[in-house]
Structure formats: C-alpha cells, structure tokens
Amino acid sequence: MTRRFSTCAAFLAAMAVVALAAPVRSETAEDFFKGKQINLIIGYNPGGPYDIYSRLAAALLPKYIPGNPRIVPQNMPGVGSAKAANYLYNQASRDGLTIGVIGQQLPVSQALGDASVKFDMRQFNWLGRFTSGGEATLIWHTSPTKSLADAMKRETTLASTSAGSSADASPLLMNRIVGTQFKMIRGYPGITGTVLAMERGETEGAHSTLEQILFTHQDWMREKKAAVLVQYTQTRHPAFPDAPAMVEFGKTDIDRKVLGLFGSTAEIGRSMMAPPEIPAERLALLRRAFDTMLADPAFRQEVEKRNLEFGPMSGAELQKLITDSLTISPDVIKHAIAMSRE
Numbered sequence: 639m640t641r642r643f644s645t646c647a648a649f650l651a652a653m654a655v656v657a658l659a660a661p662v663r664s665e666t667a668e669d670f671f672k673g674k675q676i677n678l679i680i681g682y683n684p685g686g687p688y689d690i691y692s693r694l695a696a697a698l699l700p701k702y703i704p705g706n707p708r709i710v711p712q713n714m715p716g717v718g719s720a721k722a723a724n725y726l727y728n729q730a731s732r733d734g735l736t737i738g739v740i741g742q743q744l745p746v747s748q749a750l751g752d753a754s755v756k757f758d759m760r761q762f763n764w765l766g767r768f769t770s771g772g773e774a775t776l777i778w779h780t781s782p783t784k785s786l787a788d789a790m791k792r793e794t795t796l797a798s799t800s801a802g803s804s805a806d807a808s809p810l811l812m813n814r815i816v817g818t819q820f821k822m823i824r825g826y827p828g829i830t831g832t833v834l835a836m837e838r839g840e841t842e843g844a845h846s847t848l849e850q851i852l853f854t855h856q857d858w859m860r861e862k863k864a865a866v867l868v869q870y871t872q873t874r875h876p877a878f879p880d881a882p883a884m885v886e887f888g889k890t891d892i893d894r895k896v897l898g899l900f901g902s903t904a905e906i907g908r909s910m911m912a913p914p915e916i917p918a919e920r921l922a923l924l925r926r927a928f929d930t931m932l933a934d935p936a937f938r939q940e941v942e943k944r945n946l947e948f949g950p951m952s953g954a955e956l957q958k959l960i961t962d963s964l965t966i967s968p969d970v971i972k973h974a975i976a977m978s979r980e
Contacts, residue, residue, distance in 0.1 A: 647817040667919040668736065677974050679712055679726055681719025683828040687847050689713065690946065691908045692739045693769045695928075698937055702927040707735075715828065718743065718803030721755040730913045734920035742771050742906040743804035745963045746885065746899060746932070750975050757828035760961050761914040766928040767951035770918030771907035772871045773804055774849040775812075775820070779863050781842035786867055786882065789818040797832035797841040798822040804903065805832055806843035806886070807978050808870045811900055814977040816887045817843070836864075843867070844861075848875050851944030872901040896974045902963050909956055925953040 666822065678696050681945050682688045689711075696709040703891065710732045714722040719741035728735040745759045754935050775796060777783055783794040798806040801824065809820040823841050826832045835846035851859065858864040866881035888894030910928060912921065931937050941948045951959070 667734075667917070668704035668925040670704050670705070670920060671707045671923070673829065674705070674707040674735055676700075676707050676709045676734075677704075677712055677730075677736045678709050679714050679722050679730065680715075681714060681722030681738065681740040683714055683715045684829070685830045686828040687849060687946075688719075688739050688741070688908060689772070690944065692910075694937075694940060694946075695768075695910060695931070695945070698940065699927060699931050702930045702934075703923065709737075716800075716859040718747070718800055718822060719805075720744065720747065720752070723759075724756045725752075726913050727762070728913070732915045734914045734916050734924060736913060737765065737910060737924070739908070739910055741804065742903045743900075743908070745906065745960055746807070746903055746974075748979065749899070749964055749966055749971055751971075760957075760964060762960075763826065763914065763916050764953045764956040764960065765910040765912060765925050766932065766953045767907050767949070767956050768932070769849070769907050769910040769947040769949040770904050772868045772869055772875050772879070772904045773808065774846055774848055774851070774863050775809055775843055775867045776836065776846045776851065777843040777867050778836045778839075779865070780839070783842060783867075784865070786816070789820065790816070791819075793819045793821050794824055794843060795821045795841040797826045797835035797844045798824045799826055799828060799845075800824055801834065804870065805829065808900060809845070811897070812868065812884065812887075813977045815889075815893050815897065826869045830896065848878065849947040852877055852947070870901060871899060872902040881937065892970060892973050893977075895970045896977055899963070899966065899970065899974060900978075905959060905964070906956070907951075908952075926955065 659721045677690055680692045682687055693711050696711045700706050700709050711857055714725060722738060723740045723744055748755045748759055783789050783792060796809055806822055812818045813820055826835050832844040833846055835841050866878050869875060869883045870880050871877060871883045872885050885897045888897045929952060
C-alpha cells in the first residue's frame with residue numbers, strides 16, 4: 639500500500655513538474671477581440687460629417703479586426719467634442735475596447751489653454767484619418783453680405799455650435815485679424831444645425847464643411863443660393879478657387895503663423911483615435927485594421943456612394959502631425975489667444 643502510494647505520489651509530482659515547465663500561452667490581440675464589443679464614442683450629434691464617417695466605420699471595420707468584434711457607435715456631443723475627448727482621456731477603458739472620433743480643432747483648443755480641455759491630444763493613440771476636413775463660412779443669398787469686404791463693413795450673423803468649437807473660433811479669429819464683423823449666434827446642434835439655421839433665415843450665414851457643400855448642397859452652389867466667403871484652410875480647395883483661404887490675410891509674420899495654426903486643423907480632419915496606454919499589440923492591430931479598411935475598394939465604393947471626400951492618412955503620420963501642430967512658440971500662442979477670444 640505504501641509502495642503504491644509512493645509510486646502515485648511520484649507520478650503526480652512528475653506531472654506537476656511537466657506542467658510547470660510547459661510554456662503558458664498568453665492571450666494574443668487576436669484572441670482578445672474575439673466576440674467582444676468595441677464602443678465608438680462620437681463627439682458630435684447624429685447626421686454631421688464626423689457621425690457619418692464614424693457610423694460607416696462601425697459597420698465595416700469589424701470585418702478587418704481578427705475576431706470580428708461588434709462596434710457600437712455612441713454619440714457624446716458637447717463643447718465642440720471636448721466632452722467626448724475628456725471622457726476618452728480620463729474615463730474610458732484603455733484595453734482597446736473603446737475608440738473615438740473627436741474634433742479636428744481640439745489641438746488648437748489645447749494650445750490656447752481652453753478651460754474645457756482636460757486631455758493631451760499627443761497622448762491619444764491615433765488610428766488614422768478618413769479625410770482632411772476643410773471648413774468654411776457659408777453665406778445665404780438673402781444676406782446683403784456678398785464678400786469678405788462686405789463682412790468688414792457690416793455686422794453679419796453666423797450660426798455657431800458652442801464657444802471653443804471651430805464654428806465659433808475661426809470666425810472670431812477673422813474678426814480680430816482681418817477685421818470682419820461676424821456676430822456668432824451660438825447653441826445650434828452641430829454643423830447640420832448651423833446650416834439649417836441659415837436656410838431657415840435665423841442667421842445670414844453658417845459654418846459648414848467643404849464636403850457638405852460639395853456633396854450635400856451642390857444645388858445651392860449651382861443655383862447661387864449660397865456662397866463660400868472664406869475657407870478655414872491653408873490652401874484653397876480646387877472646387878472653390880475664388881474663395882480665399884484664411885492664411886491669405888495675415889499682415890504680419892505672427893498673424894500668418896496664427897492663421898496657419900488654425901488652418902492646420904483641416905489636415906487633421908475626420909480621424910479615429912483611442913485612449914492613451916492601450917497595449918501596443920492591440921494598438922498595432924487596430925491601426926492595421928483601419929488601414930486595411932481604407933485600402934479596400936469596397937470601402938471606397940461606400941464613400942463614393944455616400945458622396946464623401948476621401949483622403950486617408952496612417953495613424954503614425956497623424957500622430958506626428960498632431961505632435962508637430964502642438965510644437966508652438968509661446969509668442970505665437972499668446973498672440974493666438976489674444977486674437978481668437980472675445
């Protein structure tokens with residue numbers, strides 16, 4: 639009996655040694671995403687360009703992620719998407735199961751020390767860009783203002799979203815540096831809301847994206863119902879060669895740098911990101927999936943079907959662009975603050 643017990647004990651001990659010696663298989667990024675749900679936080683109301691790109695990605699991106707996780711879009715509008723950015727930076731999970739789409743103007747908000755900013759754009763993990771995001775002041779045909787020269791002579795009402803948003807900050811910057819007399823009427827829900835306010839006659843003009851003008855309101859341009867007064871970009875869009883870019887109005891070197899800072903936000907455009915400190919392997923997987931989705935002809939067909947612009951950029955390139963945009967001299971920041979606030 640003792641001998642049998644000793645033999646059994648020896649066998650179990652040997653098996654324990656084998657088990658301890660066997661390599662433990664760690665969970666890969668591919669394993670992690672299988673059967674999971676990824677929450678996609680959208681910093682804007684439904685219906686606008688950020689929301690449209692986000693929901694397209696929510697529908698198509700899962701098939702490019704190993705394990706085919708479900709992506710659930712959730713709108714979190716507020717303070718020009720700073721509410722969503724604060725959530726993603728300070729509260730969202732950092733395991734790869736939360737991603738987001740936030741405003742291209744937020745690096746400028748951060749640089750200017752906006753009180754709503756509780757995040758560092760450089761610390762987010764950028765997955766990639768759908769397209770650049772040129773924006774503009776659009777004026778309705780019933781307004782006496784027909785040009786920027788007119789806007790310098792008379793007060794022109796523009797529909798805006800909230801203080802700190804690009805819909806608000808860019809026209810105010812034009813007031814200070816160029817001498818326009820734009821009066822901001824705040825509180826409209828997203829760019830879609832500002833355009834509707836203009837169309838209803840509540841304001842003379844609105845803040846719009848160039849893509850919205852090109853693809854959603856082509857009839858306005860064709861029938862001369864609306865006109866682009868100024869583009870908030872560094873260069874003129876080929877479709878609007880007669881509408882000046884904001885950087886063309888700098889009278890001094892520091893004015894030109896400030897206008898260039900604001901115009902650079904168009905390069906960040908409609909981009910997707912994730913919170914800080916995501917495990918490197920999962921971040922790399924998400925970036926590969928994003929790139930693969932954009933390279934798929936099927937995705938391009940969907941973009942064309944929905945009349946969207948397409949100008950992709952990799953996550954690594956975008957990360958560098960955002961870091962570079964926040965490398966600004968204190969003098970430029972000081973001047974930008976003085977010029978962009980009421």
